[in-house]
Amino acid sequence: MDKPNITIYTDGACSGNPGPGGYGIVLISGQHRKEMSQGFRLTTNNRMELLAVIVALEQLKKENSNVTLYTDSKYVSEAINEKWIEDWVRRKFKKVKNPDLWKRFLDVYKKHNVEVVWVKGHSETVENNRCDFLATQAIKSTNLLIDENYENPVETQGKLLF
Numbered sequence: 001m002d003k004p005n006i007t008i009y010t011d012g013a014c015s016g017n018p019g020p021g022g023y024g025i026v027l028i029s030g031q032h033r034k035e036m037s038q039g040f041r042l043t044t045n046n047r048m049e050l051l052a053v054i055v056a057l058e059q060l061k062k063e064n065s066n067v068t069l070y071t072d073s074k075y076v077s078e079a080i081n082e083k084w085i086e087d088w089v090r091r092k093f094k095k096v097k098n099p100d101l102w103k104r105f106l107d108v109y110k111k112h113n114v115e116v117v118w119v120k121g122h123s124e125t126v127e128n129n130r131c132d133f134l135a136t137q138a139i140k141s142t143n144l145l146i147d148e149n150y151e152n153p154v155e156t157q158g159k160l161l162f
Contacts (some may be wrong), residue, residue: 003113004029004065008056011072011121011131013049014100015139021045021147023052024134026127027059034059035130039138043142043147048135049073057108066112072128074120080109080116 007028007092022039028082036055040048053069053076060067071077085102093099117126122132148154 003027004060004062006065006067008053008069008079009057009071009125009127009131010049010052010069011128011135012045013051013132013135013139014043014045014048016040018042018044018150020139020144021048022135022138022141023048023055024058024131024136024138025052025056026130026134027056027067028127035134037134037138039144040121040142040147040150041144044152046075047098047101047147048107049076052131052135054101054108056113056159057105057112060112063111065114066110068117068127069114070117070119070128072119072125074118077116079116080114081118096136124126149161 010023012021012023020039020041021043022037025036027034036059038055049071050073053071056069057067058141085106088096088102089106093102096102119128121128
């Protein structure tokens with residue numbers, strides 16, 4: 001059986017940083033298309049950019065899918081493509097922002113063959129612009145979730161536990 005080829009576009013947004021935030025996702029596989037978004041009452045732009053990628057990858061039903069992921073986040077694309085994340089893993093995420101999300105990312109990223117492509121935000125990439133629209137609309141939702149690990153990180157003796 002062939003591995004599915006999936007194209008994913010993601011974007012995260014914040015109104016203030018930190019502030020209310022949201023993400024937008026477009027998943028495309030053959031004739032199939034799915035859009036997703038969610039807003040949060042207090043978070044950061046980088047958390048929303050990364051969470052969009054995580055949620056998108058978590059939607060994939062078949063492991064070892066071939067995925068081309070487009071993001072306008074240099075935070076996400078460079079962490080992966082420049083292999084910063086490998087150093088973060090070696091250092092057990094010490095002094096790394098958003099370790100809860102990076103660990104969640106790694107769990108799902110390892111299940112697929114993912115190529116991350118950086119695209120310029122607010123440019124001519126139609127699907128990236130759609131994700132931006134979805135993310136900014138999600139911020140305006142009346143159903144904003146709590147970004148638990150941002151608002152209420154678990155602390156024990158001054159160390160964050162994830």
